[in-house]
Every structure is written in C-alpha cells, then in structure tokens.
Amino acid sequence: MIRVVAANELRRRLRDRSMLITCIVAPLALASILGFAFAGGTSGAPVRIGVAGASPALIAQASRADQLPRQVHLERVATAAALVRAVDGGRLTAGVIVTHAAARLGLSRLLVPILAPGTSHLPGFKVKYPSTSLVGGEWADSVAAAIASRLYAARLVGGPARHPSTTAALDVTTDPLGSAGKGVLNYFAPSIAVIFLFIGGGLGLRSLLLERSGGTLVRMAAAPVRPNRIVAGKLVAILVTGLVSVFVVWGVTATVFGADWGAPAGVVLMSLGSTVAMCGLGVFLTSLAKDEQAALGVALLVGLLLSLLGGNLLPAGALPPLLQKLSLITPNGWALVGFGRLALLHEGTGQIVDPFLVLCAISVVTTGLALTRVRRMVRP
Amino acid sequence: MLECRGLSKRFGDRVAVDGVSLSVGDSECYGLLGPNGAGKTTTISMVCGLLEPDSGTITVGGAPGGSLDAKAAVGYVPQDLALYHDLTARQNLEFFGQLYGLKGPRLAGRIGASLELVGLADRADDKVGTFSGGMKRRANMAAGLLHEPRLLVLDEPTVGVDPQSRNAILETVASLGIAVLYTTHYMEEASKICDRVGIIDGGRIIAEGTGRELVTRHGGADRVRLTMVTDAGDAVAELADAIRRLATVSEVRQEGTTELDLTTDHGAAVLPALVELAAAHGLELSGVEVLAPDLETVFLTLTGKALRD
Numbered sequence: 001m002i003r004v005v006a007a008n009e010l011r012r013r014l015r016d017r018s019m020l021i022t023c024i025v026a027p028l029a030l031a032s033i034l035g036f037a038f039a040g041g042t043s044g045a046p047v048r049i050g051v052a053g054a055s056p057a058l059i060a061q062a063s064r065a066d067q068l069p070r071q072v073h074l075e076r077v078a079t080a081a082a083l084v085r086a087v088d089g090g091r092l093t094a095g096v097i098v099t100h101a102a103a104r105l106g107l108s109r110l111l112v113p114i115l116a117p118g119t120s121h122l123p124g125f126k127v128k129y130p131s132t133s134l135v136g137g138e139w140a141d142s143v144a145a146a147i148a149s150r151l152y153a154a155r156l157v158g159g160p161a162r163h164p165s166t167t168a169a170l171d172v173t174t175d176p177l178g179s180a181g182k183g184v185l186n187y188f189a190p191s192i193a194v195i196f197l198f199i200g201g202g203l204g205l206r207s208l209l210l211e212r213s214g215g216t217l218v219r220m221a222a223a224p225v226r227p228n229r230i231v232a233g234k235l236v237a238i239l240v241t242g243l244v245s246v247f248v249v250w251g252v253t254a255t256v257f258g259a260d261w262g263a264p265a266g267v268v269l270m271s272l273g274s275t276v277a278m279c280g281l282g283v284f285l286t287s288l289a290k291d292e293q294a295a296l297g298v299a300l301l302v303g304l305l306l307s308l309l310g311g312n313l314l315p316a317g318a319l320p321p322l323l324q325k326l327s328l329i330t331p332n333g334w335a336l337v338g339f340g341r342l343a344l345l346h347e348g349t350g351q352i353v354d355p356f357l358v359l360c361a362i363s364v365v366t367t368g369l370a371l372t373r374v375r376r377m378v379r380p
Numbered sequence: 381m382l383e384c385r386g387l388s389k390r391f392g393d394r395v396a397v398d399g400v401s402l403s404v405g406d407s408e409c410y411g412l413l414g415p416n417g418a419g420k421t422t423t424i425s426m427v428c429g430l431l432e433p434d435s436g437t438i439t440v441g442g443a444p445g446g447s448l449d450a451k452a453a454v455g456y457v458p459q460d461l462a463l464y465h466d467l468t469a470r471q472n473l474e475f476f477g478q479l480y481g482l483k484g485p486r487l488a489g490r491i492g493a494s495l496e497l498v499g500l501a502d503r504a505d506d507k508v509g510t511f512s513g514g515m516k517r518r519a520n521m522a523a524g525l526l527h528e529p530r531l532l533v534l535d536e537p538t539v540g541v542d543p544q545s546r547n548a549i550l551e552t553v554a555s556l557g558i559a560v561l562y563t564t565h566y567m568e569e570a571s572k573i574c575d576r577v578g579i580i581d582g583g584r585i586i587a588e589g590t591g592r593e594l595v596t597r598h599g600g601a602d603r604v605r606l607t608m609v610t611d612a613g614d615a616v617a618e619l620a621d622a623i624r625r626l627a628t629v630s631e632v633r634q635e636g637t638t639e640l641d642l643t644t645d646h647g648a649a650v651l652p653a654l655v656e657l658a659a660a661h662g663l664e665l666s667g668v669e670v671l672a673p674d675l676e677t678v679f680l681t682l683t684g685k686a687l688r689d
Contacts, residue, residue: 004478015466215460219523222428222458223479224451 001225005233006240013207013241022203023245027196031189031253047072047139048091052083053098054147062146064346072139080126087128093136094129096144102151110152124148153344185259186343187336190267193249194274194335195307197242201282202299204238205374209292212377231374235367238283242275262342266349270338273359277331280366287373311336331362381406381453381531381559382427384445387436389422389583396422398583399436404531409553409560411574413567413675419583420563421459424533427561428456441530452480455529459536461516462523465509469500469519472508473526480527494522499548514545521549531559538569567675577675581683591675598681599673601630602647606640606654607667613637619661626653647672 014020049072051059056076063074075092077083083095102124110124125144129137211217220230250267253259261267285302289295307313309323310332327333338355341347382404389397397419404410412420425431427438429446438445441453463472473491477483482490495501498518503511508519521537534553538546553560554573564570570577571591578588587594608616620632620640628650631643644650647670658665 001479004475008475011471012464012466214464215458215462216464218430218458218460219456219462219476220479221430222451222454222456223476224448224481225479226448 001229002233002236005220005225005230006236009207009234009237010240013204013237016207023196023200023241024248027192027245027249028252030192031249031259032256047093047136048075049073049136049140049143050075050077050083050086050092050095051098051143051147052077052080052095053100053102054096058098058147058150061150062143074143084128087130090130094127094140096140096147097126097128098144098147099124099126102148105151110148149344153340185253185257186261187340189249189253189259190246190261190270190339190343191312191332191336193246194278194332194339195303195310195312196245196249197275197278198282198306198332199299199303200242200245201238201279202286202295202303203282204234204241204279205283205286205370206292206295206299208234208374208377209289209295213292217377227375228371231371234374235279235283235370238279239275242279243271246271246275260343260346261339262346263349266338266342266347266352269349269356270335270342270352270359273338273356273363274331274335276363277359277366278335280363280368280370281331283370284366284373287370287377306330306332309333331359331366334358334362381408381441382410382561383437383439384423384427385437387423387426387433387438389426389431389434395583397426397433400580400583400585401436402578402585402588404559404561405575406530406559407557408575409562409573411570411577412561412563412580413565413570413577413679414563414580415565418565418580420565420580421535422583423580424456424535424561424563428454428533452527453530455524455527455532457521457524457532457534457537459539461520463508463516463519466507468505468507469495469511469522470504472519473523476523477526482527490526490528494526495519497525497552498522512542512545513540514542514548517541517545518548518552521552525556529558531561532556533561535563536565537562538564538566567679571675579675579679579682581679586682587678594675594678595673598678599675600677600681601643601645602673603671604642604644604647604650604654605667605669605671606642606658606665607669608638608658609664609666611637615661615663616640619657619663622657622661623654626650 051062051074054062054076059074059076077086077092077095080097080099083092083097086092087095105124125148127137127140127144129140208217211220217230221227250261250271254261282299282303286295286298289298309326310330311327312332328337334355338352338359341351341355345351382402384400384402387397387400388395400419400423402410402412412423414420422431426433427440427445429451432446438450440450443449443453463469464475467475470491473494474487477487477490491504492501495504498521500515500518500522503515508516511519517537521534524532524534532553537549537553541549550569550573553562560573562570562574574591576588576590577594578585579594580586587598589597616634616637620634623629623640623642624632628646629642629644633641635641651668651670654668655665
C-alpha cells in the first residue's frame, strides 16, 4: 500500500510543474550558471608553469584539482629565486611561489585565491609572470588557487594543517578535462543540490497540506489502510523526488560541465544520507505551518537560512569561527563535509563514513519528528 | 449492518455528539436529518473511523468501528469533493480502488461500472477539474461505490448541486439496495429516499422512525386554507362558526373577510363538508389548500426552529 500511495504522489508531482521547476529545473539552472561561470574553455597554446615551495605531492594534487588541460605543464622549481630567473628568462611561462606563510593562513584567507584567482596578493602565494603573458598569468593564478584549495580542503575536514612543502606523496594522476575553477564548481554543484532537497521536502509536505484541505486525505484515511502506511507512502515520494533531483544535478554538471563529485559510490551514499536528513527536516519544519501558503514561506525562508548557515551559499570556511562551528549543527553543513571530501580531496567512500553517520543520526531525528507530525494529519 | 450505541464526542468544551444510538439494516436507507452543526458529520466521521468516539461503541457488519474490516465494508462519500482535480476520473478511481485492494481486471471493471452508475462513463478520461459541480459530486459518489461497500455513508451529497444531478444522485442511492447512512438538512430528500429517519439536533437524536411515524407522532394536525372569490363580509364569520361545529375540526381562524385557516385531523376527509358549507352560506371559493404536516413540521415541533436555521 505504501507503493500505491507513493506512486500516486509521484504521478501527481510529475504533473505539478511547480514541483518540477523547484526540484529539477531550478537547481539545474543554478548548477548550469556555475558551470558556465567556472568551467570555461581553454586555449591550445603550450604553457609551462613553475611552482616553488611546494612538495611534488602537493603539486600533483593541485594539478589534479585544477584539472589542467593537456597543454599546461607544471614543473617543480627548487627555490623562489630560481623560479623568478626562469620566468624572466622565458624558460617558464609563469610561476607560483608558495611561501611558509601559506601554512599559517586562516581558512577564510585561503578561500580568497580559490574564489577569485588573481585578485589577491596574499603573503602565502606569489605569482610571477611577464606582463606580455596574460594567459600564463591566468594559469598561474589558477594553479595558486588549486594549491590553496588543497590546503583549504585539508583544513575543512578537520585534518592536520599540512605544510605545503612537506605534504606526503600521493599516487595521483592528472585528468586533462577541464580548466580553471573546477574546484569551485565541484563544491557548489552538490551544495546547491543539497539545499534544494530541503525546499523539495517542504514542498512535499505542502502537497500533503493541500490534500488535507482538498479532502482527499480524509478519503484515504477512510480506506482500510493503516495511517502509518499512508504517511510512509507520502514520505517515500518526497525522498524519491529529492534523490532524483540530486542525481539530475550530478549527472548534468558532470557530463555537461565536467564537474567531478568524486567517487560515485560515495556520492550515492552521501546523496542518500543528505536526502533523508534534509527532506525529513523540510517535512518536519513545514508541518509546523498552519496552511499550505505558510508552508511555502517556511520552506523558502528556512531553506535560505540553512544554506547561509551550513555553507551552501558561502563556504563555511569563509565564515567566522563561531559560524563555522554552527555550520556543523545543520545537516547541509555535514552533507558538504562529505561531498567536500569526495570532490575536493578526492577521498574514497571510506573517508565519508563519519559525515554519513552524522547524517543518518540527523535523519533518524528529523524523519521521526516528521512522521509524528504527519501522522497526526492522517490518524483519527 | 451498522450499530451505534451511546456515541459521544466532545471538542474542547463543545459537545458535538451526545449519546447517539442508531442502527441501519442490511438494505435499509437511514437518514440523519438535522440543521448545520447538529452533529451529523461528526457522527458519520466516527462511523467511518475518521474520528475516535470519546465513549460509545460502533460495529459495522460485526466488525468494531474504525477497524480495517469495518473500513473495508464502508463506502464513504464526504461532503467535500475528495478527488484530485488534476487527474482524470478514471485515474482517481484507480487510486482509490487500489486503496481498497482492487486491482487488475476487477478494478477496471468496477471503475467502468461505478462511472456508468453515476452517468459519467463517457467522461472517464477527462480531468475532474473540467467537470461541472454536479458531475464532480457524482464522481465523488462513484469513488465511494467503487469497492462495492456493504454500507454507504453519504454526507450531504447534494449540497450545491443542480436539480438534474441532485435527482441523479438520489435515484442512484435509492437503487443501490445496500445499507445507506445518509445525512442531509433537506427534508424532501430524507422523505424521498430514506426508510427511516433520525432527527438530530444539538448532538442528540431527538426522534426516530419512518417518515409517516414521525409525522403522525410529532407533526400535529393538517391545516386547510379556504380563500373566497370576493370580500364576503359577515358571511365569512358565519361560515367560520358553522365549520367550528364540525367534529373533525379543532380550530378555525378568520383572516380578513376573504380567508379562513382551520386545523383538522384529516384535511382531505373534511374537504367535501367544507365546500358544502361554503355553498350553503352563498360563498364561492377561489382556493382550497391542504397543508399536511411533514418532517419540516416535525422538526419545528420538536425543536422550535426550522431545519435551515
């Protein structure tokens, strides 16, 4: 009977254009905008970028994070002075000098070169390029951003603040698919999908409120079906809709814009955990609304608040320390920790167990509360 | 088929239903007649398992009220149009039929039969949102009949319906041959289709029986109104005195010099005598109207207020 209720709900949602727009089109549109903004095309001219002050492993990671195109080659240079000479002499197109200060930079300062490559002159990074080689300068900025993103990601997930020049060697290979800014897209694509899960959950509950005012919920309650199964059917439909919206955003950003969300099994796991936690919270909070109009307002307003607090709009690392801690009281904050490990650190599924378990715990609470509230609507 | 004993339901300080007892036989149509707010909907909500009674018992076909067996035996036609307007009539019935365990050819057959019964077979694949108000009501009823219930519960199914659809609904109900619990505040509907009527007011059933029994018991006497062709002056007063002497007439009231209003046990039987007396007094009648008591009169007598109050 759960299947019957869920199938009817999904059929009606497919006909409900507002639901399609909110759960599929809107997140997809935002992800597309990000894709166009951060995953633009590349030039074919050969570029040699030198890096001084960073370990080979960090350079390799940065190269992979940045997904440098085939014509860009990174090269480790022993000292900053040697790098400057090579650029001035024309042997290198441009160069990046990573100083010891980079290891001491706060998260918010590390974020600046990631989000706006080339606009900062932080003490941690120096970019050297001839005034006649703007392309080389852009790629050097991009490499600096990639190195900063490696350091940022390590901090974000609570790892030790590694010194750039002593990072342990990793067996990584570069994948010349995209261009500068992929790390930003990799972060924001799941980030947007996650917050729309909450809004989708809220709108799902709004649909239930509409059924209550429309009388169909009463007819369902009069049928020989246990109230819990009606509630479960409704929640299953909400979860399926949420999961589909995440997978659509994942599929489109990966295939069209080359975004890399990380290990597929991990992404599936994080999507499941995030969907249950976010949809459960969305259903519960929206169930507190008096009617369907208020429910819509709650879904949108709380969604905005959560996205600000959890780091979906502005990464948590860019916030003051207190707000960084607060981000971890939100399910979307934990979802971003997991997705961040997969997409930014390229860690395996085994490394997202803790955020996944936290999401599961949040799910138990939020869906439990949601079930209690929704059951009241159905039971005599 | 349905037995309710001492049902009570309170919402906060307000007593909605107060010790209601009623029974409906296997093929009986029982009308619950009362004004808005009398407790009709609360009573049938408890019968359908949508509300739990504070006290009292319900059995439907031997099963405890509110149990899955009881719900399976009941077809509920709520007052609100409980249908998805963005789905077709067939899709609506498919869903609600599945909730009652129907599937496959049996479901398809029952959908066709139900829509045929309410005269909507040719609109099966149209969205309910495109239906007229009367058609929506009939589709609402089809959803209640879909699983061949043994007890059909209808909550004011003709409110806001055009006369044609109203007649169609009443005829359908009358033709079912199953137990029916029918709530209405339309006296004519209760008189027309119900085998027995319970008059409910203030959450209590204050009278119960067949329409004739209720009228006989609580309706009072017939009223007859005589209207003269022209102003008859003193002759009308003389006629009134003559009528008062008839044994079957209990009261005569003169209204002006052209009308007499009298009360009698049997209006039709006294008419010949009235016409003869008028002729004997040289008066020509332009109108004779017999007003027999009905359920409206019964309700007025019992509660002191009209059904539509």
